[in-house]
Amino acid sequence: MDRISRGLKRMTMYLILIAGAVLFIFPFYWMVLASIKTPEEVFDLSLIPSKVTWDSYVYMFDRIPVWGSLLNSFIFAGGVTLITLIFTSMAGYALARLEFRGRDVLFSVILLTMMIPFQLLMIPLYIIVVKLGWMNTYAGLVLPVSVNALGIFIFRQFFRTVPQELIDAARIDGAGELKILFRIMLPLSKPACVTVAIFTFMGPWNDLLWPLLVTRDQEMMPLAQAATLFGLEGQGGQWGSIMAVTTILAVPVVVLYLFFQRYFIESVSSTGMKG
Amino acid sequence: MVKRNHRSAYLLILPYLLFLGVFLIYPILFSVWLTFHDWNIVSTDIPFVGLENYKRLMEDELFFTSLWNTVRFILINIPLQIVLALLLAVALNQPIKGRGFFRGAYFLPVVTSGVVISFLWAWMLSTDGGIINEVLGRIGIPPVPWLTSETWAIPSLAWVAAWKNLGYYVVIFLAGLQGIPKNLYEAARMDGASPVQNFFRITLPMLNPAMLLVVILSTINGFQLFTEPFIMTGGGPANSSLSVVMYIYKNAFQSLDMGYAATIGLVLALIILTVSLLQKRFLERDTYY
Amino acid sequence: MKKAMFLCMSLLLILVQTACSSSGDSGGKVELTYWPAANPAEVEFAKEVVKEWNKKHPNIQVKMEPLPASRSSEEVILTSIAGGTTPDITSNINPGALGQFIEAGGMLPIDEIDGAMETITKRTPKETVEAFRSKDGHLYQIPWKGNPVMVLYNKEHFKEAGLDPEKPDISTYSKFLNAAKKLKRDKNGDGKPDVWAINPNVEQTWWQRFFDFYPWYLAATDGHTLLKNNKAAFNNKAGVETVKFFRSLFQEGMAPKSTFKENLFAKGKVSMTITGPFALADLKKQNPDMKIGVAPIPVPDGQEGKRSITYGDPKNIGIFKSTEHPEEAWEFAKFLISKENDRKFLEITQQIPFRKGIDKDPATKEFFKKNPALVEFAEQAPYTRATDDSDKLTDLFEALSLEYQQSAIMGKKDPRQAVSEAEKKVNEILAR
Known part of the structure; x- marks a missing residue:
């Protein structure tokens, strides 16, 4: 009796999990499917297209500079990530391993800045970008959103676990603090680097609001913005080609995710922070 | 040695602090200054208007509509998220095969851009020809105007946001579940408690900190609602899905009313901060997390 | 230390440089x-x-x-x-x-x-x-071009519905609505229409009202715009009748209450559409065989007789x-x-x-002959109005759009109430 009820319970659990998986994966399948269906079939419920066509992709490539936008996305997300990695690891190292006056106060202040919502900053940041003449430039896109306290938090946490002897030995060899950071601390902290990089990269890659404010020139738009404007355009936009552009937008991050799945998920459960 | 540490420490932090000063501290002060002025960003004449912007806010029906829409969104989004995430997390916490696959699948929308998800669901939810209504139609349910009626627009957006973030909260709940000591359940079994009793007497109370985290995170997230309504409904119909952030955007870029837009931004930030502080107090009371 | 600093600084410099290099020199x-x-x-x-x-x-x-x-x-x-x-x-x-x-x-x-x-x-x-x-x-501004807003219709559909495809009588509200009732069809018998009569846009976006409320209002008032002496002037019979007209279309199921990404008219899913001549080129591409008729904007019953005024979309x-x-x-x-x-x-x-005698020019005559639909638009062109000159026009139309949407599309507010509330809001905006 007990075994039967246990089996039943397992069945239910599997059913729930499979239903969940379908719920989460099917829409993506439906999206890719729509992008390769013929316009006549797009509204059909058929799960396998009778004919595969690339027309939607051709149409989309015709209308928006997809490659340029992808490059812009890489520069935007990559630039923010690079700056964040360098500057927050430096600050994180100082906060973790060096003694100096005001350290704890500074750290609390930095933690406090994590609570400032972007909505408070968006108007002044936009005005700053305009006044600096940074509209429609990579500088305007990247620099104002490269302040990221999460990196400091993670690096500080990680650097504290590195044995002091390693640092002392390097100092005796005459290494400066930056050399210690880049030659010893960072190579030992690959998981921290990957976590910070992933979380930082995803933000700008997926972001719509900030590019919407500071890039108004088609040639400078990251793909998330270009896709949005393409999709919202009244005339000529068709679901097939909209699904084609969203597919292209989703692919890089999904690939990244499949490779680094562990980091994505572990960092959520360990920090409880939102990327 | 200690002296050396001093100088290089400041040098190491300096670049970050520069960023912090220019792109965070200064904008905050600037923002406060803006709320007392009337400026279209172009004119060189920037009149000081005192509390005019705040007064206007208090009388602005549309602001309160947008605030109410956002609150409604949060109130639907959170329970939906918690119930589903909890269900999936409990199922995942069993000794089963393929846990990694399932967890990975649920997390997929979390990493995907809100832009992708908004268009995808806008299409699936379209009244005529959308897959949801087509399937409902097969079982005799007339088409529901998911995104084009005042009744359904916010619930639809709340569902889409829940779908996007669910995997994230499943992971948090799962971490919480795995932290519950096994011996609690064993003791309960000795007392002859049923699995359902176990869930309500042990699991739920022990998950309290995770629950709070989820509630607070989704509240903060909810107040920042922008991409989904911007793409899926444009704030309509009849402003019934206009979010506060969309309203800021509207004031700033359709009317060039920077002072007023900054005022709404400041008030929204204060609302979010109050919620976050409440979070901190709740979470600190419980040292579990 | 210095090396890494240098790295960071050069990175910053690169970013800043891209910011400044956009205004390159062009050498004379x-x-x-x-x-x-x-x-x-x-x-x-x-x-x-x-x-x-x-x-x-x-x-x-x-x-x-x-x-x-x-x-x-x-x-x-x-x-x-x-x-x-x-x-x-x-x-x-x-x-x-x-x-x-x-x-x-x-x-x-x-x-x-x-x-x-x-x-x-x-x-x-x-x-x-x-x-x-x-x-x-x-x-x-240098006056350039206009797009008189008119009603395009699918001649084939009109024939099928027993209406005259060449000179359909849809000049007044009641005649228009009667025709629309015949045009709405449920082909597969599932209880919902597969072909609608017409598809006015349901979005709240302010300029969408240039293609429904506004031309109808201009037609009903013989060309009066919305404002007079910087005050709302549309809370009148014409304003209310206009909202009522669209309300009937939506509430009696003659128009779909949702947004579409594809061109319904080109796909034959709707029999009429409200648009300007710019739509013709795209229609020809999407559906080259379609026979298209053009009709002026209808007017309230009893006002027929002369050519109605419409929005010129300049x-x-x-x-x-x-x-x-x-x-x-x-x-x-x-x-x-x-x-x-x-x-x-x-x-x-x-x-x-906006060129004098463009439709009489011998060089363009040939082109008009080949595009009879365009002739109708060219003839309508002198009977158009623009919008009021106000720096708050966006906000005004936004307020109007909201009330229109609630009454006509969602069928919630009484048209009379909607128009008078729109008037109140518009006056508030103008006074700001």
Whole structure:
């Protein structure tokens, strides 16, 4: 009796999990499917297209500079990530391993800045970008959103676990603090680097609001913005080609995710922070 | 040695602090200054208007509509998220095969851009020809105007946001579940408690900190609602899905009313901060997390 | 330490440099940036014209960039004025939003350019030009082209529904609604219509009302715009009747209450659509065999008899104050509105330039003969109105749009109440 009820319970659990998986994966399948269906079939419920066509992709490539936008996305997300990695690891190292006056106060202040919502900053940041003449430039896109306290938090946490002897030995060899950071601390902290990089990269890659404010020139738009404007355009936009552009937008991050799945998920459960 | 540490420490932090000063501290002060002025960003004449912007806010029906829409969104989004995430997390916490696959699948929308998800669901939810209504139609349910009626627009957006973030909260709940000591359940079994009793007497109370985290995170997230309504409904119909952030955007870029837009931004930030502080107090009371 | 610092600094420098290098030097040559509207036909026209210009003027090179897409091109222009990223010249100025652009200090007064007024009035009837003059007495726009808003219908559908496909009688509200009832069809018998009579847009976006409420209101009032003496003047019988008309269409299921991405009219899923001549080119591409009829905007019962007035959807050329080469920009504008290019524009985009006697010109006659639908639009062109000159037009239409949506589309508010609340809100906005 007990075994039967246990089996039943397992069945239910599997059913729930499979239903969940379908719920989460099917829409993506439906999206890719729509992008390769013929316009006549797009509204059909058929799960396998009778004919595969690339027309939607051709149409989309015709209308928006997809490659340029992808490059812009890489520069935007990559630039923010690079700056964040360098500057927050430096600050994180100082906060973790060096003694100096005001350290704890500074750290609390930095933690406090994590609570400032972007909505408070968006108007002044936009005005700053305009006044600096940074509209429609990579500088305007990247620099104002490269302040990221999460990196400091993670690096500080990680650097504290590195044995002091390693640092002392390097100092005796005459290494400066930056050399210690880049030659010893960072190579030992690959998981921290990957976590910070992933979380930082995803933000700008997926972001719509900030590019919407500071890039108004088609040639400078990251793909998330270009896709949005393409999709919202009244005339000529068709679901097939909209699904084609969203597919292209989703692919890089999904690939990244499949490779680094562990980091994505572990960092959520360990920090409880939102990327 | 200690002296050396001093100088290089400041040098190491300096670049970050520069960023912090220019792109965070200064904008905050600037923002406060803006709320007392009337400026279209172009004119060189920037009149000081005192509390005019705040007064206007208090009388602005549309602001309160947008605030109410956002609150409604949060109130639907959170329970939906918690119930589903909890269900999936409990199922995942069993000794089963393929846990990694399932967890990975649920997390997929979390990493995907809100832009992708908004268009995808806008299409699936379209009244005529959308897959949801087509399937409902097969079982005799007339088409529901998911995104084009005042009744359904916010619930639809709340569902889409829940779908996007669910995997994230499943992971948090799962971490919480795995932290519950096994011996609690064993003791309960000795007392002859049923699995359902176990869930309500042990699991739920022990998950309290995770629950709070989820509630607070989704509240903060909810107040920042922008991409989904911007793409899926444009704030309509009849402003019934206009979010506060969309309203800021509207004031700033359709009317060039920077002072007023900054005022709404400041008030929204204060609302979010109050919620976050409440979070901190709740979470600190419980040292579990 | 120094090395890494250097690395960071050079990274910053690269970023900053990209910010400053955008305004590269051109070595004596003048470079102008020109924004045409982003729809395919206008971009095609712009490409051809710019190519020709650049060949003729090696020292004034024009760079063509279609207006960046957005929910509204007015927002793009306004934010580019705010952000200091305006081009030199654009041909997508909506006169209704121009007030806002002037208010933001973005536009160059055209009438101050030597000889400009002469050229403009030679091409366009004087009263049309004067109607575009702003309140401060200056002319900030070069009248360019219009798109009279009319009703397109599918002749095939009309025949199937037992209506006269050549001269359908849909000139009054009740006649129009009667026809619409016949046109709405449920082909597969599942209880919901598969072919609707007409598809007015259901979105709240302010300019969508240029294609439903506004032309209907103009027709019903014989051409009165919404404001009078800077006050709302539309809370009258015509305003209420207009909302009632659309309310019947939506509430009796003759019009779909959802948004579509595809062109329903081209796909034969709707029998009528409200649009301007610009839609013809795209329709021809999507459905070359379709037989299209054109009808004027209907009027309330008892007012029929003469040609109804409609919204002209004018788009004009504007030169931005930020330009460093106003004279060259004007030269290019002159080229855009030359006789040859007006003809080219008509043929490529099927829109109607504001040029005297364009439909009588022997060179264009042949083209009109081949496109009978376009003749109807050209004949309607003199019977059009623009919008009121107000720097708050966006907000006004937004307020109106909201009430319209609640009453007509959602069927919640009584039309009378909706119109009077719109009046109240509009007056509040105007007083601000």
